[in-house]
Amino acid sequence: MGKSYTYLFKYIKLIFKTGKIGIVISFMMMALVTGINIILPEIIKRIIDYGIGAEDINAIIILSCTYMLFILLSNAIDLALNNYFEKLKLKVSTNLKMNLLNRLAQSNGKYLSNQETGNILRILDNDIFQVESFGIELLINFVMNGATAIIVFFILMKFNILLLLLIVFIQMTMFIFQSIISNHITYNIKKVREIAGDQSNFQEQFVSNIKGAILTNVIDYFQKLFIKKQAMFVKQSKKVNLLITIHSKVASTFSSMSTILTYLIGGIMIISNKMSYGELVAFLQYISLLIAPCMFFVNSNIKIKQTTVSLEKIYKVIENIEVVTEKKDCLKLTVPIQAIHFKSVDFTYSDKQILKDLNFSLLRNEVTVIVGESGCGKSTLLCLLYRLWDIDKGRIVLNDKKIDEYNISSLRKKICIVSQEALIFNDNINENIKMNNDQVCDETILNICNLVGLTSLMCYSHEIGDDNIGERGNKLSGGQKQRVAIARALVNECDVLIFDESTSALDNISQKELMENIRPYFKNKIVILIAHRISLAKFADKVIVMKDGTVIEFGNHKTLIDYKGVYYKMASLI
Numbered sequence: 001m002g003k004s005y006t007y008l009f010k011y012i013k014l015i016f017k018t019g020k021i022g023i024v025i026s027f028m029m030m031a032l033v034t035g036i037n038i039i040l041p042e043i044i045k046r047i048i049d050y051g052i053g054a055e056d057i058n059a060i061i062i063l064s065c066t067y068m069l070f071i072l073l074s075n076a077i078d079l080a081l082n083n084y085f086e087k088l089k090l091k092v093s094t095n096l097k098m099n100l101l102n103r104l105a106q107s108n109g110k111y112l113s114n115q116e117t118g119n120i121l122r123i124l125d126n127d128i129f130q131v132e133s134f135g136i137e138l139l140i141n142f143v144m145n146g147a148t149a150i151i152v153f154f155i156l157m158k159f160n161i162l163l164l165l166l167i168v169f170i171q172m173t174m175f176i177f178q179s180i181i182s183n184h185i186t187y188n189i190k191k192v193r194e195i196a197g198d199q200s201n202f203q204e205q206f207v208s209n210i211k212g213a214i215l216t217n218v219i220d221y222f223q224k225l226f227i228k229k230q231a232m233f234v235k236q237s238k239k240v241n242l243l244i245t246i247h248s249k250v251a252s253t254f255s256s257m258s259t260i261l262t263y264l265i266g267g268i269m270i271i272s273n274k275m276s277y278g279e280l281v282a283f284l285q286y287i288s289l290l291i292a293p294c295m296f297f298v299n300s301n302i303k304i305k306q307t308t309v310s311l312e313k314i315y316k317v318i319e320n321i322e323v324v325t326e327k328k329d330c331l332k333l334t335v336p337i338q339a340i341h342f343k344s345v346d347f348t349y350s351d352k353q354i355l356k357d358l359n360f361s362l363l364r365n366e367v368t369v370i371v372g373e374s375g376c377g378k379s380t381l382l383c384l385l386y387r388l389w390d391i392d393k394g395r396i397v398l399n400d401k402k403i404d405e406y407n408i409s410s411l412r413k414k415i416c417i418v419s420q421e422a423l424i425f426n427d428n429i430n431e432n433i434k435m436n437n438d439q440v441c442d443e444t445i446l447n448i449c450n451l452v453g454l455t456s457l458m459c460y461s462h463e464i465g466d467d468n469i470g471e472r473g474n475k476l477s478g479g480q481k482q483r484v485a486i487a488r489a490l491v492n493e494c495d496v497l498i499f500d501e502s503t504s505a506l507d508n509i510s511q512k513e514l515m516e517n518i519r520p521y522f523k524n525k526i527v528i529l530i531a532h533r534i535s536l537a538k539f540a541d542k543v544i545v546m547k548d549g550t551v552i553e554f555g556n557h558k559t560l561i562d563y564k565g566v567y568y569k570m571a572s573l574i
Helices: 002-019 021-052 057-105 109-114 117-132 136-157 161-208 210-215 219-271 277-320 378-385 408-413 429-434 442-452 455-460 478-491 508-522 534-539 557-563 566-572
Strands: 339-349 352-363 366-371 393-398 415-418 496-500 526-531 542-547 550-555
Touching (some): 002 021, 021 136, 057 117, 117 161, 161 277, 352 526, 366 534, 378 496, 429 442, 442 455, 478 508, 534 566
Antiparallel strands (some): 339 352, 339 393
């Protein structure tokens, strides 16, 4: 639990950093409200004893007006504070979400290969929602309720110390019971979150691949596993809800005991002329002020434990995200990339050597096609260029410096990758191509869409690319998605343009037409085409043939055909 509270203090630090002077002002305002609440029972006592008891109408009017003014002032302050605290909670939770998302954006290839998307989504939705219920006002209320309890305790000692000690004993007994129950609640909440995270991952995998699930007839299998996982979740959730209900009822029972004892003993004292009606009413209100902090501490204990569980999960995920490391004083890549050299590069992943003694160069104003069977390491090259992984041995040199000497952000801005699985958002085609690149005008987008074969879709919309194309672009065919991704790459100013199986959904004729159309955009760029199909090699200045993580043949299309090696055999299969 010590580690959990470390995360709680870290979150509190984030709250103070976000709120700053507003929190100090809020503390002062809440102190004023606390002072008003302590004064109010004394005003009630005076209304009863000095107004009603003495039959003094003027005193009743003045004291009643004073009471109402204090109430109005207190409510006005509470309203303003609640508004401020709600805004602060949203701002802090947004910062926490952005910390997680930014960390994800910096993650390396190892983490991305193992990440559990459903668990991340659940944290963004459920755990951060739970954390939003914990605000700085809870901490301030802790201080104010503690101060109120101490002040009220000394005030009550003047009324009846025996009755006060009896009520204190009842509250202490309640705390012991509540502490035992709350520990069980915390343990079981953790188990619920673990089950929910596993279930969320399972659901995300199914929903994100629903079309494939239907086509491959695995719905029954999913439903069977879903029912099993849901039963575990329901069982554990019911246990937590039962414990929380018991926790609440115990507090309510002890509170009722305190109230009835006050009436019982206070009533006897009034009959014995040892207490006035005003004093009993004031005593009851002060007892409420004493019990209220106790109830607040009890209820807050549950909220804090729930929050610490969520915070532990959030911060552990953030801490466990492995990110790409940068050297100190790394350089910002501002000049164009003229050449990329792989020099004796070795790379191992999960104890398997993917690349070994890899040597070749990629030059500006050249189109290079890299071919080879699946698993030979073609796509791994892109991950190394994008710094998702670092190499084990050798050097990757950009211009005249090693790749890890450059700032990652500036490096990635120079490289544009078009992958086989295009990332498409549920927006219109225009925005999916622009991607917030406001420097690109509609005319440029229309010209590029014409080149990549998207004109018919653009013209079909009421305005330029006006219709949303569905989640993950499900209103488009596979080939249309790839055309959108290619158009997106062409509107960006980059030095290195990489196509990783990005025309796999197109037939040979469509592929040939598209590549001929976009060829002018290859000028002054290093262009890399990664493909299984040899047909792309005809558009290249040079061809690299890979096998088992190394280069086995190198040259242009004609040279390699004449060589009659592996490339020749691959070409003969077309």
